[in-house]
Amino acid sequence: MPDVVHESVFNLQFPFTRTLGSTLSTFFSALAQGQIIGVRTGGRVIAPPLEYDPDTGADSGTEYVKVGPKGTVSAWTWVPEPTHLHTIKNPFAFAFVTLDGADTAMIHLVDAGSESAMKPGMRVEATFKPVDERVGRIDDILAFVPAADPAPSAGAGDPWDAPAEPEITTQDSFCDLVYVDNTSAPTLLWMESLLNGKLIGQKCPVCNRTFVGPRGLCCIDAVELDESHLVDVPDRGVITNFTVITPVQYPGQLETEPFARCSILLDGTDAVMAQQSILDMPASEVRVGMHVAAVWVPEAERDVSEIGNRGWGSGGDCISGWRHTGQPDEPEENYLERMM
Amino acid sequence: MTRTENDIAIVGFSQSPMVRRSQKTETEMLLPVVQSAIASVGLTKNDIGFTVSGSCDYLSGQAFSFVSNVDAYGAWPPINESHVEMDGAWALYEAFVRLLQGDIDTAVAAGVGKNSNSDPSTLFTIEMDPYYLTPIGADPWSMAAMQARAYLDSGKATERDFAEVVSRNRSNAKSNPHAQVSGDFDIDELLAADYIRNPLRRHDLPPTTDGCAAIVLARGKKAYDLCERPAWITGIDHRIEAHLPTMRADITKSVSTALAAKGAGVGNAPIDVAEIYAPFSFQELIVREALGLDASTEINPSGGSLAANPVMVSGLIRMGEAATQIMKNGKRRTLAHATSGPCLQQNLVCVLEGDE
Numbered sequence: 001m002p003d004v005v006h007e008s009v010f011n012l013q014f015p016f017t018r019t020l021g022s023t024l025s026t027f028f029s030a031l032a033q034g035q036i037i038g039v040r041t042g043g044r045v046i047a048p049p050l051e052y053d054p055d056t057g058a059d060s061g062t063e064y065v066k067v068g069p070k071g072t073v074s075a076w077t078w079v080p081e082p083t084h085l086h087t088i089k090n091p092f093a094f095a096f097v098t099l100d101g102a103d104t105a106m107i108h109l110v111d112a113g114s115e116s117a118m119k120p121g122m123r124v125e126a127t128f129k130p131v132d133e134r135v136g137r138i139d140d141i142l143a144f145v146p147a148a149d150p151a152p153s154a155g156a157g158d159p160w161d162a163p164a165e166p167e168i169t170t171q172d173s174f175c176d177l178v179y180v181d182n183t184s185a186p187t188l189l190w191m192e193s194l195l196n197g198k199l200i201g202q203k204c205p206v207c208n209r210t211f212v213g214p215r216g217l218c219c220i221d222a223v224e225l226d227e228s229h230l231v232d233v234p235d236r237g238v239i240t241n242f243t244v245i246t247p248v249q250y251p252g253q254l255e256t257e258p259f260a261r262c263s264i265l266l267d268g269t270d271a272v273m274a275q276q277s278i279l280d281m282p283a284s285e286v287r288v289g290m291h292v293a294a295v296w297v298p299e300a301e302r303d304v305s306e307i308g309n310r311g312w313g314s315g316g317d318c319i320s321g322w323r324h325t326g327q328p329d330e331p332e333e334n335y336l337e338r339m340m
Numbered sequence: 341m342t343r344t345e346n347d348i349a350i351v352g353f354s355q356s357p358m359v360r361r362s363q364k365t366e367t368e369m370l371l372p373v374v375q376s377a378i379a380s381v382g383l384t385k386n387d388i389g390f391t392v393s394g395s396c397d398y399l400s401g402q403a404f405s406f407v408s409n410v411d412a413y414g415a416w417p418p419i420n421e422s423h424v425e426m427d428g429a430w431a432l433y434e435a436f437v438r439l440l441q442g443d444i445d446t447a448v449a450a451g452v453g454k455n456s457n458s459d460p461s462t463l464f465t466i467e468m469d470p471y472y473l474t475p476i477g478a479d480p481w482s483m484a485a486m487q488a489r490a491y492l493d494s495g496k497a498t499e500r501d502f503a504e505v506v507s508r509n510r511s512n513a514k515s516n517p518h519a520q521v522s523g524d525f526d527i528d529e530l531l532a533a534d535y536i537r538n539p540l541r542r543h544d545l546p547p548t549t550d551g552c553a554a555i556v557l558a559r560g561k562k563a564y565d566l567c568e569r570p571a572w573i574t575g576i577d578h579r580i581e582a583h584l585p586t587m588r589a590d591i592t593k594s595v596s597t598a599l600a601a602k603g604a605g606v607g608n609a610p611i612d613v614a615e616i617y618a619p620f621s622f623q624e625l626i627v628r629e630a631l632g633l634d635a636s637t638e639i640n641p642s643g644g645s646l647a648a649n650p651v652m653v654s655g656l657i658r659m660g661e662a663a664t665q666i667m668k669n670g671k672r673r674t675l676a677h678a679t680s681g682p683c684l685q686q687n688l689v690c691v692l693e694g695d696e
Contacts, residue, residue: 018470020471054584075487075490076489086479087475104587118538120493173475175466180457184365215411217367217371219411219414219416220416222411222414223371223414224371224372
């Protein structure tokens, strides 16, 4: 028989497209051409530019100037073991680099070969990705490297004639985070009971409500509940509420026809099992007050890997759905004063 | 000094064990801590006028995780509740302001962080500037290390000074039953360790911690009903600097801490004890200088955030520890500091006083 799941790995990934606004559009459009620029505001050149003067909040204007490609390192640190977040995979430095022609620093990578090469005041020079790989993002600069010639950058401080309509106005990013959640004690009890084809709950000793799927607490009285509060509950109940969903075909959506998701109040309990599916019945026939019973997945095929710590009352892949028992419905008005 | 109905005090404090990996969910951690803080002043959940918490969905990896956490308050009948996506210290600030409205006389501020589900050292890369820093993977360790390097290059401290901060905090933590990391550490042995991010070694970084805390606040006469020696909040101020650390004139100074300290009245009288939220060892030195504290102030008797650092809770714990020094240890005037954002971007300073 399958076992409970003590840890679940969750990979949170989502794409994001940001609009850049006029200042950053101008900067990233120039960067894709291999030119780093800053903006003159408040008597100094900020590079990379911001659309506001961070000291005053005033619009920083459009007086763009060329900066770099060489600059001078002030603060730095060494990354001996780069992670998946970092854009180069060999050991490298992060550094404050004040580009020639700028009055503020830019934080970027310095690919210096070894930690011992890093020192304040060192001269570095930007290296760019090949033109056809640039997308108008800060990592179009691969890294700074020690400058072959420490002499000032030619043209630094000269005006940059920005096009009226910048070519690049948005930026794609991709969020990729990994979580490892450990299953809490009440959820482990729930997983175990589902694998055994049994439903359980916890009964609060203060309000006497029975919560289906142990939660370890009563959310009404704010008291902790433990194994001594476990009760068996029946795998039959009444639909208290439902919605009919017309599926949109996003990745992972297996349904093709409108389907119902129901809240089911098990007989003798006080908290519903939410988001339950109904078998062998068109969605249009699902009713509040209808008696249903769980349809269990064969024991050898039961699986609880999709049940997380917050999936209270989720049947996981142990209950395939609920089926009308044929009993006469309860009056709908009996369920009107429930939240779910 | 005579207190008025406009004076707000900390009257109760509770914190969970601080551990590397809790087997509980945030809600399960929070419930006994919130309820024990309330019980410690002889109240029950239904007596509380306002409840506010600080936590972060990105830490636990669950959208709207703070909604589940409301179950820890027993929110039926419905309660007056709020949430900040910040350290619980900022939740306390909101509770303080809420109490000043004068229509309620008690509030609870909580903070909860199940940090172990994710890796905070990489997670907070997405907290950085989304255009200029996140795409190059500017992780929080690297950001702090560049600040540390600038601090060393300014000549104001040495790596030995950093190790001394670590050794003292971990030694102090021996008497803190909630500490995660404590003990006697030889400074030369600490300095023999490899760099994680030059010039920071493993011991200069905060531990990863699961934990939570809750503080009960009361207004005016109610504070005396609930606590023999309330810790009155006589000043609280919060200041923010530019998000990009490179836009600050001098990263070796904390201008926002100095402004918040002035606003909170730190310099008006001596401070007996200061609880400083410095996630990285050297930041304690920067904050201490900005607060204008001299050698007469005891720093972090709890061991600070080098002993336990549940992100979203550490600042609130500083407030609870500083208040405990007044409520239980008879201290006269203490200070709590909280920080947020890269390289000490945001700083909150709270001054607490006991009656003469």
